[in-house]
Amino acid sequence: MREVRELGADVHLIDTAMSGFDGIVAAYAILGDRPCLVETGTATSAPVVREALGRLGVGAEDLATIVVTHIHLDHAGGVGDLAAAFPKAQIVVQDTGARHLADPSKLMASARRVFGPVMDELFGELLPTDAARIQAIGDVGSVDLGGGRQLRAYHTPGHARHHLGLVDSATGDLYVGDAAGLYIPDEGADARTGLGPGGDMGEMMPGTPPPDFDLDLAVASLHRMRDLGAQRLLFSHYGPISRVDDSLARAEEEMRVWVEAVRDARRDGAGRGAEFDLDHAVAMVRDRVKDRYAGLAARPEEAAKFEGLSSAAANVSGIARWLEARGE
Ligand SMILES: [Zn+2]
Structure with a gap:
């Protein structure tokens, strides 16, 4: 059974097990009055995420929102499958990416050109989502988590044009997607802080793929995120890190x-x-x-x-x- 890790304040990390690997692609569930899933993982990971949400007590009718930081297939590939499995969930995405979730044909064609024959094994097929269920966010927006708690969304391009950073109003957790690259915790790192013994940080690597990478936009987004005053970063690759300013500066x-x-x-x-x-x-x-x-x-x-x-x-x-x- 794949990892589901409690991070405090009703937040849970779900290991989506991309290509069968542990610890590379995370999704997050924020429970409460209006349960929310941040990131879906790939389409091939959808059954893993669905099972994990079930273990957390989120039934088919319960999930209120699915938010993706951006539409790359390791983050949003499972949107179509999970939208079908959770029919009441609204799908939240940055404006530039919204039409690709409604009609993934162009996105899938370009991914096939880049990845070739390993495409199906890596990602599977992003299925379309009814456009009426998609909420597009421009520069800023928010997701209602219930009980006065919100996830505030900020456009943070650079890694991708359609990238959002998301801050939990109750905890100060900042979902960084790929805007700060990858965080690879040391072995034996603390489950909630991502730090090794003695408070050491693990490794950080950049995520600067074509076609969108833009250093100026990426740095401006890192500064925007730094100014949000977050308490902890939650990386999609992979997990939490509590040294916010150090990590953003390192990124x-x-x-x-x-x-x-x-x-x-x-x-x-x-x-x-x-x-x-x-x-x-x-x-x-x-x-x-x-x-x-x-x-x-x-x-x-x-x-x-x-x-x-x-x-x-x-x-x-x-x-x-x-x-x-x-x-x-
Ligand atoms: Zn990614």
């Missing part, structure tokens, strides 16, 4: 280091008169950043799981695309 640093490394790799190629070579750039960037993740290098299986979810090649190509568009 910015990670992005800047990677962008600088890709910029240098592009200049190196241009200096030799060569076309931009992704494999060469990935090798250069990997070499440049490897010392930053020494802790993870000692845990090769863990590193491989996260590499499968958010690869160095995807991050480098997202950054290269952004630099290219700026003529850098």
Whole structure:
């Protein structure tokens, strides 16, 4: 049975077990008068999430809201399946992503182009949701959790155009989606704070995939999130971290280091008169950043799981695309 972890104040982390892996893609349930699911995981994870919600006592008629931080398939791929399984739930998404949940054909076609034949195994098929059940949020919005509790939503583009950060008014928990990259807790980290013994943070990696990654927007979003005064961050990949300012500052640093490394790799190629070579750039960037993740290098299986979810090649190509568009 997959992990369902109590995080306090009626919040529960659900391991969606993407591709059968533990501890890489989380969804969260906020219970109360109006139970809310934050993130669905992939379509292939929908049965896992449904079972977990059942264990938490959320019946088919009970779920009030499904919110996704953005529409990438590891976060929103299960929306169609779960909307069908929980017929009273309203679906909340950033405005730019809303039409793709109602009609996923374009999103699925572009995902098939990117991922090819492993697509079905990785993500499965995002099914359409009745447009009448979708609530689109522009710059700010809110989700009623019942009992005066709210989830306040803020547009936080950079990783993706259609990205929202969400703050729980009762706890100060901030659901960061992928706006701050990935958080990989150390082995034996505290279940609710995400910190190791002695208060140490785990590893952080950037999430800068094509086609949307934009450093300026991403940094502005990190600053917007920092100014919300959150008490804890809840990462979709993976779990809680209570050192809010340190993590957001580290996320910015990670992005800047990677962008600088890709910029240098592009200049190196241009200096030799060569076309931009992704494999060469990935090798250069990997070499440049490897010392930053020494802790993870000692845990090769863990590193491989996260590499499968958010690869160095995807991050480098997202950054290269952004630099290219700026003529850098
Ligand atoms: Zn993600």
